[in-house]
Amino acid sequence: MPRLFADPLDASARLGACACGQDHAGLACDAPPPADGTGAHGEAAEQAVFRAVFPDDATRRGLLTRFGAAAVAGALASVFPLGAAREAMAQATGTPEKKDLKIGFIPITCATPIIMAHPMGFYQRHGLNVEVIRTAGWAVIRDKSIAREYDAAHMLSPMPLAMSLGVGVAAPIPWAVAAIENTNGQAITLANRHKDRRDPKDWKGFRFAVPFDFSMHNYLLRHYLAEHGIDPDKDVQIRSVPPPEMVANLRADNIDGFLGPDPFNQRAVFDGVGFIHVLTKELWDGHPCCAFAVPRSMISETPNTFGALLRAIVEATAHAAKPENRKEVATAISAQNYLNQPETVVAQVLTGTFADGLGAVQRVPNRIGFDPFPWQSMAIWILTQMRRWGQVKTELDYAQVAAQVFLALDAGRAMREMGLAVPASATRGETIMGRSFDPANPAGWADRAIRGA
Template identity: 40%
Template sequence: MGRRRLLQLAGLATASTAVAGLAGCGTSTSTSEPADNTPLTIGYVPIACSAPIAIADALGLFEKHGVNVALKKFSGWADLWTAYATEQLDVAHMLSPMTVAIDAGVTNAARPTELSFTQNTNGQAITLASKHYGSVKSPEDFKGMVLGIPFEYSVHALLLRDYLAAHGVNPVSDLELRLLRPADMVAQLAVEGIDGFIGPEPFNERAIKSGSGKIWVQTKQLWDKHPCCSVAMAKEWKAEHSTAAQGVVRALEEAAAILSTPAQFDASAKTLAQEKYLNQPPELLDGPFSGVYQDWHGQTHTDLDRMSFGDPTDPAAIVWMATQIARWGLGGDTLTMDDSTIIAAAESVLVPGLEVTSDHLSINGVDFDPLAPTRGYDHMDSVIFR
């Protein structure tokens, strides 16, 4: 029985109880401590990965767990990154590698940060323009293309680089990776400004529905159960607001259980479709939630783990991300290709009690050992392109 199916069964009662009891929950809290009524602004980017934040807000789950939350929408990651780095936000939706980069201070933006909750695993795809159907047979055919990525410190950018390198394509000199806000990716595809993109839902679905693109591969097929988005907290804020921090996480856990429950898919999609959340037609979320998708050749598949919510944070995955930041020269002088440096950077963002273990990962067909993260990347000319 798959992990998502277990979550669905386990979460069904929780979800039903949560939805049914919202009318009477008022401002009750889940702890005996007084609620912290100081307004907390949580920044987010309107993509399907942010669903736990949006559902928690829509169903009053933050209030239920004693936190006064206001959401602030950002159109792209650069703006959110700046707002968080300049302390306009203390809690934010982040791409998981962003937490490592900003905590380690690999750029001028540095702030001690904890990855407090993994919002989703899987749920991304590489989508190519429909005009390439029939001519693109393998990743080697990506040479010369312009591909959109949402942010440098994203699992998208890191996984795509690794995928290309694994197939002998230099992601620096053989093609162009162009930073684009998720909302701009399909528009750029339609006007032939790019040849494809690696990005979140519902934009892969939108490309298919508009006829401008086709899914080349689900990122799940490159790395199953890979984390994508998280909720990050500034460490100094969490230390001063431990009750509120706990309430935020509990609300997100409850929202993730609802999102993992098939009986709630339609209601969740309609809630997320609202202008104040994703502002997208609910039918574009049907596939990501139900697991149904069309492959490059137009064949329909159902994969219940196409997109999952609320999986435990995987320390090994964070080590891999830190390794790739160093590998592609994105870590400056701070995060370099040194095992102890990389492991320390990953451990620094983990919640207390989580530790890096010897559990290996399989990513793009390669075995990754989190305790020896630079192993296998020592052939600089053939493996590391800068």
């Protein structure tokens, strides 16, 4: 498979290295960054210099093809103080180059850290003046991000993968997952008329909504249906519907159900039009949903801004993760200019004590979780589903793409600065609907038959 990015000097080419500069997977390593500035920021300095010296894309490609990345880097180093540039980039903890920022978000609880960081002062604490902008849908988020109307964005975690691969867009656009916004926090909600049709094998002919084609919701729903013998492309209809419109479509009988984000699962119960069939944490406990996404160019163009923004998001995420803070957070994000939802609905989601629409009150403290670490194994599973369902037509180097897009080293560095525990590796095994997923052996998940194997 060709590399995602044209420049082999891109920082992502060596994301497998530890932040200490050693070639190992020790993301939890406590060693300070090396003095020579190697690591993600140092490599970003190399690519910035390379683009500055050779601004023409064709010239850069020609040089790399003819001489190779190592030779070109050596030549640049002989005439330009790359060591100093790397060190400056690695020490990118100074005053943000750009303080006034715009971040787009969709009004769902998955965006909690991005939203709450505004009224609760986390952005200001890190020297930033951030405007969070409520946006109508995921396609709008993507398009405004590509146009750089947004400096960063709340995105579904598969979106930066798709954008970087050039899937669903005109050409590959390097975006990255700097942090995971939330884990779990989704559900399959059905219309009340289907209370006696809880077996998915009986769902042929159903019309489902998901937020976007490139979403965990789409992939989890497809996987859930397939595991029950339902072909998601032939036996049911799956359409993209913006989350704020899901409950209205359920009420109007335009859909039979949706796999969507909260608070809209709970809002369907609150409004008396639907019930929660299953929480997605029961399908894959700890699965990712949304992400804090940035253009990869931000790392090299405004490294201080990137660092401050990531620290603000990580700090807000850590605050939201604590159960004792959930009611306060619910109050902060329920307001009209954020989620615009009844605080009772949002609190039920965040605290995990909720009515399920079937006459019971459930107590599931981790109904939604907040862990900023972008596990690359999550990205690998997402890529297998893109391949399985025909969104990606060619073979992939799953690990390489995951490392380029899910910025585990950067997130780990920010987490350490906040005093948070950092995993020792960027990958882990997962259990999805009772089956083990090994990120080192993903091909079987991409090639599985509809009924599973």
